Amino acid sequence: MSGAPSADTSWELIARPRRTARYAMATAAVLIVVHVGLAITLARESTGVYFRLADQLAMAGIGLFLACLVLLLTRPRLRVSREGIAVRNVISERIIEWELAEGMSFPDGASWARIELPDDEFVPVMAIQANDRDHAVDAVRRFREAEAQYSA
Known part of the structure; x- marks a missing residue:
């Protein structure tokens, strides 16, 4: 194994997955929309539990984190x-x-x-x-x- 090819390398073939990348992007979008939707809904619905802004941000953050993990499949x-x-x-x-x-x-x-x-x-x-x-x-x-x- 050697180091990286020089910066002026002209690549004759560059291949990337197609379907998996599309599925990953769609899944990431769904994860973000669902988690942000849940975060918004948590404060509006009366569930007997008090959700604060930090809980809402955490829910949205979890969705963003999961979306980033799924997007690794596009690499x-x-x-x-x-x-x-x-x-x-x-x-x-x-x-x-x-x-x-x-x-x-x-x-x-x-x-x-x-x-x-x-x-x-x-x-x-x-x-x-x-x-x-x-x-x-x-x-x-x-x-x-x-x-x-x-x-x-």
Whole structure:
């Protein structure tokens, strides 16, 4: 593994999940609307419990926090250039040199593709997901074309 490719790298392939990102954005919006709605309703409804402004802000804050967690699912990205492969999943990014990559596979029943490494290791590629169907097939094809061009 090496450091990040230089800033002037021209990426030949940039892949991101489509459906999961859309679902995540919609879910985040729903979480915010529901929690803000609950926060507003808490003060107006007589439930026998006294809710204060701090309770309302906490309810809205919980919705915002949960929405941010869900939006992490929009981060996955695969970038390919002559310098290597950059795989960013939910939290971290990993740079893989072409010399280490042994191909991309999409095992039966898997939710996303993976890049095969030596010694039976692999890196999951959450940017190419099975539920994206044709978009995923196209991304795998384009990756394999770049692999044929750059791998040893």
